Amino acid sequence: AQKITQTQPGMFVQEKEAVTLDCTYDTSDQSYGLFWYKQPSSGEMIFLIYQGSYDEQNATEGRYSLNFQKARKSANLVISASQLGDSAMYFCAMGSGAGSYQLTFGKGTKLSVIP
Amino acid sequence: GAVVSQHPSWVICKSGTSVKIECRSLDFQATTMFWYRQFPKQSLMLMATSNEGSKATYEQGVEKDKFLINHASLTLSTLTVTSAHPEDSSFYICSGSRVVLDTQYFGPGTRLTVL
Numbered sequence: 001a002q003k004i005t006q007t008q009p010g011m012f013v014q015e016k017e018a019v020t021l022d023c024t025y026d027t028s029d030q031s032y033g034l035f036w037y038k039q040p041s042s043g044e045m046i047f048l049i050y051q052g053s054y055d056e057q058n059a060t061e062g063r064y065s066l067n068f069q070k071a072r073k074s075a076n077l078v079i080s081a082s083q084l085g086d087s088a089m090y091f092c093a094m095g096s097g098a099g100s101y102q103l104t105f106g107k108g109t110k111l112s113v114i115p
Numbered sequence: 116g117a118v119v120s121q122h123p124s125w126v127i128c129k130s131g132t133s134v135k136i137e138c139r140s141l142d143f144q145a146t147t148m149f150w151y152r153q154f155p156k157q158s159l160m161l162m163a164t165s166n167e168g169s170k171a172t173y174e175q176g177v178e179k180d181k182f183l184i185n186h187a188s189l190t191l192s193t194l195t196v197t198s199a200h201p202e203d204s205s206f207y208i209c210s211g212s213r214v215v216l217d218t219q220y221f222g223p224g225t226r227l228t229v230l
Contacts, residue, residue: 035218043206045159045221091158095219101212102149103219105158 002027004092004106011111013082020067021077021109023092029053032096034075035103036066039089048090051075079111087113118142119211121222128199129230136194136225138209144189145211149219150182153206165192199229 003026013019025034036048051059051066059066067076079086089108095101118141128134138148147166151159163179165171165186173179181203183195192211196203206226210219 037221042223043208043226044223045208045210047218047220050218101217101219102161102164103159104161107158 002029002032002094002096002104004094004104006092006106006109008109009107011109013079013111013113015084015113015115016081018078018080019082019111021079021090021092021111023075023077023106025073025075025092025094027073027094027096029096032094033101034066034068035093035095036064036075036077037091037093038086039091039108041088045091049077082113084113084115087111117213117218117220119145119209119220119222121209121225123225124223125226125228127228127230130200131198133195133197134199134227136196136207136209136227138192138194138211138222140190140211140220143211143213143220145192146189146214147212148186148192149210149212150184150192150194151208151210153208153224155206159208162194196227199227201229203227204229 005024032053034051038046049061049064051068063080065078091108092106093103095103120139122137150162153159162177163171163173171184186192208224210221212219
């Protein structure tokens, strides 16, 4: 069974500052993927970044980077230069298994960016 | 690219009626589509996985006779909530992935309210 843990129900960050959202995972699979999604108040899930279990380098996408520490089973999301539009729920998810990934989601972290 | 639409975006129905929700991949062919439900302030829970042309695979605890899923083409999947009851009120989100082990791209969600 897979498990995703996000220990921060809510976070505040000053505009233009960087913030780290924590995510730890548990799986017995050797091959898996880690994802971060953003869910604004409108409800849609917006894909942010992906890290494969065999990727040696940390994934980066613009202002988003994923701090992947495989031995510690953590996949923290770092958002640099926070913007007001970054205020949203952020979900960490893991996928593995044959065929298309079936995702297991964490409980999410609500990020609020303060002007 | 990788846009998914859902229709309707919200629906209110009477208890005992059936509701159909459509999920379309607009600019890619979705080999696999997923259906999730999300209760207020909670995470996404996978309901079922469907591959084009075959029967959906339901997660444990999801009634397949109540939540009918059809994935008739590579761009369309439908979820029908049969004999809806107030406890079925939720936010239903679909996603699609193009090929094996691909990122899931989510639709904007459908908010169902059963009176």
